[in-house]
Amino acid sequence: MILVPVTYKGGVYRLDEIIDYIEDLGGYIVQRHNIASEVVLQVLMPKEDIRHLITFSRPLGGEVIESPLVGTEIAVVIPSLEIHHLPHSACDVAEYLRSHGSKSNMLGMARGFGKRIAQMNDEERDLINEHDLAIFVLGNFASCIEKKFPKFRYGLTVPVILTGGPDREVLVKQTDPPVAGYVGGLGRFMHRTQTEADIHRLDMVIDEVKKVIEARRQEIANDPLSVSPARLQALIKQELPEIEEVYSPSPIAVQLNGLRVKLSYPTYAQKVRDLVIEDEVKVGDVADVLPSRMRDYILIRIKPLSETNIVV
Numbered sequence: 001m002i003l004v005p006v007t008y009k010g011g012v013y014r015l016d017e018i019i020d021y022i023e024d025l026g027g028y029i030v031q032r033h034n035i036a037s038e039v040v041l042q043v044l045m046p047k048e049d050i051r052h053l054i055t056f057s058r059p060l061g062g063e064v065i066e067s068p069l070v071g072t073e074i075a076v077v078i079p080s081l082e083i084h085h086l087p088h089s090a091c092d093v094a095e096y097l098r099s100h101g102s103k104s105n106m107l108g109m110a111r112g113f114g115k116r117i118a119q120m121n122d123e124e125r126d127l128i129n130e131h132d133l134a135i136f137v138l139g140n141f142a143s144c145i146e147k148k149f150p151k152f153r154y155g156l157t158v159p160v161i162l163t164g165g166p167d168r169e170v171l172v173k174q175t176d177p178p179v180a181g182y183v184g185g186l187g188r189f190m191h192r193t194q195t196e197a198d199i200h201r202l203d204m205v206i207d208e209v210k211k212v213i214e215a216r217r218q219e220i221a222n223d224p225l226s227v228s229p230a231r232l233q234a235l236i237k238q239e240l241p242e243i244e245e246v247y248s249p250s251p252i253a254v255q256l257n258g259l260r261v262k263l264s265y266p267t268y269a270q271k272v273r274d275l276v277i278e279d280e281v282k283v284g285d286v287a288d289v290l291p292s293r294m295r296d297y298i299l300i301r302i303k304p305l306s307e308t309n310i311v312v
Helices: 015-024 047-060 088-099 122-129 142-153 168-174 196-222 229-239 241-245 265-273
Strands: 003-011 028-035 038-046 063-066 073-078 103-108 133-137 160-163 181-183 252-254 258-261 276-278 287-291 298-302
Touching: 003 015, 003 047, 015 028, 015 038, 015 047, 028 229, 038 047, 047 063, 073 088, 073 122, 088 103, 088 133, 088 196, 103 122, 133 196, 142 160, 142 168, 160 196, 168 181, 181 196, 229 241, 229 252, 229 258, 229 276, 229 298, 265 287, 265 298
Parallel strands: 073 103, 073 133, 133 160, 160 181
Antiparallel strands: 003 038, 003 063, 028 038, 252 258, 258 298, 287 298
């Protein structure tokens, strides 16, 4: 069964009925946001049942929209956190990803500045590789990007989208081998992205991300995961009540092929491995439970069917 990402927007009136209906259809609520009297639910559910949810929610004034980025975690990478390397576009890119359903994390490199001395350390590289995709928000000078970017991309195993001030055609010529996507005209500028042209460039970033994510989902569909990340999230919430005491906005971040669980790895890793999914199949049988480079969190990488011969 392939789960499709959608977003439900509606009021609090009879919200419990909506949640129960989603779960009855075999769907999972990845995240819930309460905004005044409106509720936003980010959902993964069977594709053939989306029309039933639309019909059920219409009398309640609810809206169901496609959200291809739900269930993804994306790194937005900038050269440093100093004022001249933190243009407004980086913050806006990260926020725009969140508005389209993704969980985004911003990473400012410790030594990402300077054509001659720019570098990325192993911890930064490993942290980026824990995400589904990385977006590099670089500057306005083509020569600077050409010198620095090869040092940044070395060792990265996740798809990369490159943005910068030069046009897309210039970025393509500078990048060999090519990356997964390019967006030009989005470098350093000292204003918020409020104009129509600025918003259009952010939409271009989303379009590039969607292409990469949809291709990755197709790869996973060809060799399905042993268990859905959304199902694993629901199991952890049910069996580990300590997750409710985590005050992060996303105590469990759902990814395309796993989860980031914001509990201490030394304390909870074995408990996560021992959780029973179905019959006698445990989490440790179908997934690798690893220490994350982000604080002391737990990173879960779900194995494909070809490796375990199990689907639960």
